[in-house]
Amino acid sequence: MSSHGQEKNNREKGQVGILTLMVASAAVGGTVQYGYNLAIMNAPTVYIQNFINETFQERWETQLEMYEITLIWTFIVSIFSLGGLTGALVAGPMSIHFGRKKTLLLNNIFLMSSALLAVTSRQARSFEMIIISRFLVGINAGVSMNVQPMYFGESAPKHLRGAVALSSAVFTSFGVVMGQVVGLRELLGCESCWPYLLASNAVPGFIQLLTLPWFPESPRYLLIDCGDKEACLKALRQLRGCEVQKSELDEMMQEQAEAEGKRAQHPWELFTDRSIRWQLISITVLSSAMQMCGNDSIYFYATYIFQEAGISAEHTQYVTIGTGTCEFTACILCNLLIERQGRRQLLMGGYALMTCWAIVFTLALSFQNATPWMPYLSMVCVFTYILSFGMGPAGVTVIVPTEIFNQTARPAAYMIASSLMWLNLFIIGMVFPFLVNGLGQFCFVPFGAICLLASLYIGVFLPETKGKTLPTITNEFNKLNFHKQERREQKYNQAHYHLGEILHSTAL
Template identity: 75%
Template structure:
């Protein structure tokens, strides 16, 4: 087999590994967000009927809405719990095994959802959504880590960004499956809620055939032979000494260091600006209001004159926009870089938030303004998909070392899920109180985030961890005369000269 054929074989193995992990991973996040829109009225009716049968109590409209809000919001709280346990799980079991074990939460939740109607139990639906949230919280943290540690440097961004592509694909898939012609009808909403088990089963059948993260095998487990074998399978050829040397350098720099805890990162000055960056960007991903705009889309489409029967089909276009944008971003990220796409996405979102506010302000005065509002929804989501949706998940992999990476993902995931919960709770009040100005706060967040990226975040494309750490070192110790020097530089020289494959 020629070298080109070997490299193509390795690329195919990496691609299939990414697909296997993502189908049962971040796809679940987008899918479980989308499938809750279609059965809203059916589940609310079920809630009322359950209370009547149990206690002969006819719930008021606001009481039904309150129970429904709990069902929806518990997903975010479950995700927060999943983000908190993702780090310890990925350290103890490894990246691949952690993703496989994560399906226990998913399948348990799917079973509860499937049997909730027959059992006449609203509580089972709530518990089901919490378990599915835990599953999504773990996969949203561990999957980008797995991809970033397994892909070669020139494909690291594209591989990690595929997490966002599959999230967007999950949204579209959930919107399609939720159509009334498929599973979005009154008699089968329980099957819709339980349909997330299918991607999980696919992952359980396929992911065991692929290798563990090479960096985890060498740095965390100290198994050099297993690391080399994993690299050979993922590259399709003999391992390049430069790639192994980079992993050995990271191992030497973290030698004798245990995995960091989240609170320890807050006390470590050497990662201060890396941590601030992760907190800011992960928070902005939800505070920009992109997920909330999905809920607001139905109102705008209705104002534009689209009938209620057709709104569900038009809404699929919103998910399709983000899916398309994420694919384009995947193709551009290794050419344009992370910083360019992230800052550009936030700038365009700021612009469209302003236009959206103007369109909403004049929608009753100018006949075509509702259509401009509709266009703003699609362009806002496109801008989000082109930058923040994908790049955010890559950053912790590229700016933290192996010992700090799981804790960094725990913090990033916690901020994302916590802010998703907050925005989900306050968005209806923003719409009611601020009306046409409801997207001004989101636009402000996008503008401030773009400024932060432009002023603080260095470009990480194609750079080693040592080079990236050196750039952050200038920020972390800018007031002190201290030169960055990897502690393992001498050790690395010995390692590289004694390692030839």
């Protein structure tokens, strides 16, 4: 191998090594929390419901009806989504004011407060502490789901940007698996340990607090938001493990020049900015479809399907771990493919496959009792639906705002996208039981329709962003944002701008 080739190979190894450590440090206390805190609530359901009833009896000598206990339990579970929505709304201002890395560190305040309330709730005889705990950990997850992909996307080199940003989804699904394992009856999923199960989310938070301070802030934030070129270069050298590539720095400098004199935009300002109209429509469609596609609902349906297939109730918890492992494996595979296949193909293909499996799942549910093997087809549909989701929508959706919005609009775009995700998660959680009761075996027909519409939108309107700079992606969106005459004027102005930049650099 030539010396140039050897040098390039060493540089790429250095990039991957340091980035991997940074990604693991940020994600272990970041998006891991979203998946983990979704999963750990399944095991202690009966124990917490009994605790609620006992608390009422001790305080007011009142025996609650079953529907009242279920209502309080549903509120405990659902308030996680409302906390996530709150976190999504505060994440933008926090990431602008404190920076990406410091926001992730400060976010652990919500997590530790939540863990403290959860672990002391039984001793204090207060189910209200569990409600507050779930709300606080929801805020933590909402901030992480916003800021972590932004931090990753702004820190990674262009050729690794998709894979690094997509790792947020990998760690989310890893959190689901970890929560399912820790929630086993043999570990913390027993009656005596449920407060410790709810508080166990503090462990990943401690790991992040100990490791993340050793890594730098987002280079783009340092250069464009803070105007600190030296700090940006230092961060880039630390993340790349070598001297900074001139082309990478030039791209950042160009974005800084375009953002000069501009402040970070507020979410409501994006709705009136015609130059990003189709970018905003795209993240609205993708963020809504990600939660409205029914993937989370199929987890709720999984236990029923497994029992119909003849799996005993005591063994269902082990099979359920397979669903989380399935999504985790799919996200890893998606991470390996994203820089080869591109974002658009994985998104469109994922939703198209989910449409097909929703149809097969509906048929399997309709003929559940017709033949002995039909429940096994339903089991296959559960796993393939989750696999299809993990192969595209689960991961690619969260990196799109990083690639199609500039530095001034990116935090606001993430606030809108995450708010829609959390709001739709709450709506689906509340509506799904009624869909099951009203539509029966046809309850996945609406989800299949949403997947089909999402796939069509991506195929027609969403441009590929793999390996492209922000100006190139913006020009492709401008074909939709502006009419032909306006595009000609814009190209003319851009040509003059670039000419001015060339003359300025030549003069220097």
